[in-house]
Amino acid sequence: MDEKDAIVIVGGGLAGAKAAEGAREAGWEGPIRLVGAEPYLPYERPPLSKGLLQGADGPQAALVAKDGWATANRVELLLGAPAEAIDPGRRTVRLAGAELRYAKLVLATGATPVRPSMPGAELDGVLLLRSLDDALALRDRLMPGARVAVVGASWIGAEVAASARQRGAEVTLLGRGSVPLEHALGTEIGGFYGRVHADHGVTLRLGPDVAGIEGSDRATGVRLADGETVPADVVVLGLGVRPSLGLAQAAGLAADDGVLADARLTTSDPDVLVAGDIASHDHPLFHGRVRVEHWGNALNQGLAAGANAAGADRPYELLPYFFSDQYDVGMEYSGWPTPFDEVLVRGSLDNGEFVAFQLRDGVVVGGANVNVWDVNEHVQDLVRAARPVRRDVLADPGVDPADWVRLAVEAD
Ligand SMILES: Cc1cc2nc3c(=O)[nH]c(=O)nc-3n(C[C@H](O)[C@H](O)[C@H](O)COP(=O)(O)OP(=O)(O)OC[C@H]3O[C@@H](n4cnc5c(N)ncnc54)[C@H](O)[C@@H]3O)c2cc1C
Structure with missing residues (x-):
């Protein structure tokens, strides 16, 4: 089989790994190459804010692709090797020192957490949580008695607050709105979650915006817009993510807040499909575009994109699904x-x-x-x-x- 008959997948997260499985399940016999920027086997992110952060689980528990997965699915892994550019005309992906040809390309580059430009956001002790490395670095700082300020009371912030409490840290949860998770669940159910956190000893300080992080070489507190400062040794910023669109946009694929795709997850280039956090696809039931930043979407859309890359012709019509564990x-x-x-x-x-x-x-x-x-x-x-x-x-x-x-x- 010639190289040009390969499916190349860019993005070694859940959606990328599932795309490889989906292609094999759909009967693809040609080569499959999975290009991942991180040096690790594909892993799932939900454990990073839960069992792994609490210290209950190690990195192995998060792996999508356990040992033997690549062999079983006949996937060539190119890890620690970020794709640098796509040439849709020649159907190639460029990496440092290599060029891969593809028959079909699946893009699953995921998302990157927002680091706001507020004063102090770059100080030591101010952490984001997206990758395994982020989670291990944060876990090391969640010592009993450590003062942890979590900025952002949505899913990641709420889960980090819970896990930090479970490690014995003193936690303050900061964010907009009157209750945690207000945007997703409304005030009544968000209020329930607020009580759960308060019952577990989290201090809720919701409402005022964060004006900046205080400290000279390392973070010492979070300054709020109302003038109060919340003392902190560790500040976790859980302020949302932005889809990683750079490669797709540079290749000329149509995109707005995600890479635009039809119901079958095909982009404006018929040989390029998308899945996971970057995909803004035309949902047959929603009658409009949907971009979903959740585990279930990465899993199932990855499978579907891989299958469609392999020649299946399936619209992706599952409903967005999400789960969360706190305490x-x-x-x-x-x-x-x-x-x-x-x-x-x-x-x-x-x-x-x-x-x-x-x-x-x-x-x-x-x-x-x-x-x-x-x-x-x-x-x-x-x-x-x-x-x-x-x-x-x-x-x-x-x-x-x-x-x-x-x-x-x-x-x-
Ligand atoms: C801490 C945390 C907890 C979460 N908990 C939950 C939960 O409880 N429930 C839930 O439903 N969802 C949860 N999510 C969301 C869920 O994990 C994401 O929606 C999912 O990871 C998206 O998968 P993905 O494969 O699209 O992207 P990602 O998981 O981000 O994977 C994309 C991969 O592509 C790589 N990449 C990017 N650019 C390139 C390039 N140029 N070349 C090669 N590789 C590249 C990235 O390094 C990354 O490894 C959580 C997310 C986080 C961060």
């Missing part, structure tokens, strides 16, 4: 990245076991199941139904979730 609170969420105007709760926020449905104009657009399991597929069924629901049925803990669509939508 003993586990949660799954499915739904659209769309505003909601109502939250309907089934169960009890007091005992911490509930399903929170997000509604817009009476239609379920998303839902979080918190310490309640085996129901998320039924939340997804409601979202897919895309019709007004009977609130009394969904709020009733006596109704079997398997009957939600039948009783709350179809019987309406």
Whole structure:
């Protein structure tokens, strides 16, 4: 088989690794080359803010591609080798000292955390969390009694706060809004998470913007816009990510806040597909573009992009899915990245076991199941139904979730 008959995958994260598996599962017999900037076998990022940060797990636990994976899937790994440029006309990818030809290219370059330009953001002790190296560096600083300020009360910030507390650090969680996770879950469910953190000893200081990090050679505190300073030995910035679009844009692929792709994950170049955090794809059910920065999307979209690169012709139509673990609170969420105007709760926020449905104009657009399991597929069924629901049925803990669509939508 000639080199030009290869599938080349750029990005050695979850989406990239799954693209290789997807191509093999779809019957691709040609070479597959996986190009990764990091020197590690592909790994998953969720453990980085959970078990690995807590010290419960080592890096091995995060590997997507365990030993033997590359051999089993006949994948040639080029690790620690960032792709420098793509030439779509010649169908080549350039690395330091090498050029790879491709029949199909899958881009899965993921995202990069935002380091704001605020004063002090570059000081020693100010850390970001995206990579395994980041997580190991942060873990080393999360000593019992260390004063840790987490800036950003969304998913990464909330999980880091929980893990830091579990390591015995003194934690302050800073961020916009009135409660953690407000943007994603609203004030009622965000308030539940706020109480969980407070019960575990986290100091919540939400509302004022962060004006800067104090310290001369290393961080000593976080200065807030209202004038207060929160003392800190370690500052973790969890202020979101930006998709890593540089390669795609330089190659002339259409992009806005992600690389634009059709329902089959094909970009403006028919020989280039995308998956994971960088992909902004035309979702057949959402009737618009969706870019999702979640584990489930990287996993399933990677598989789909790989399969389509291998000649399958499958639209990607799974709903966005997300999970989070903080202390003993586990949660799954499915739904659209769309505003909601109502939250309907089934169960009890007091005992911490509930399903929170997000509604817009009476239609379920998303839902979080918190310490309640085996129901998320039924939340997804409601979202897919895309019709007004009977609130009394969904709020009733006596109704079997398997009957939600039948009783709350179809019987309406
Ligand atoms: C700490 C943390 C915790 C998370 N927890 C959860 C969770 O609990 N639940 C959930 O649903 N999601 C979670 N996520 C989000 C989830 O991990 C991401 O959505 C997922 O990792 C995206 O996968 P990806 O393969 O698209 O990108 P990435 O995982 O970012 O992988 C992209 C890879 O491409 C490489 N790359 C970039 N440019 C190049 C280049 N030019 N050449 C070669 N390689 C390149 C990068 O180095 C990287 O290794 C978490 C993320 C983080 C950081």
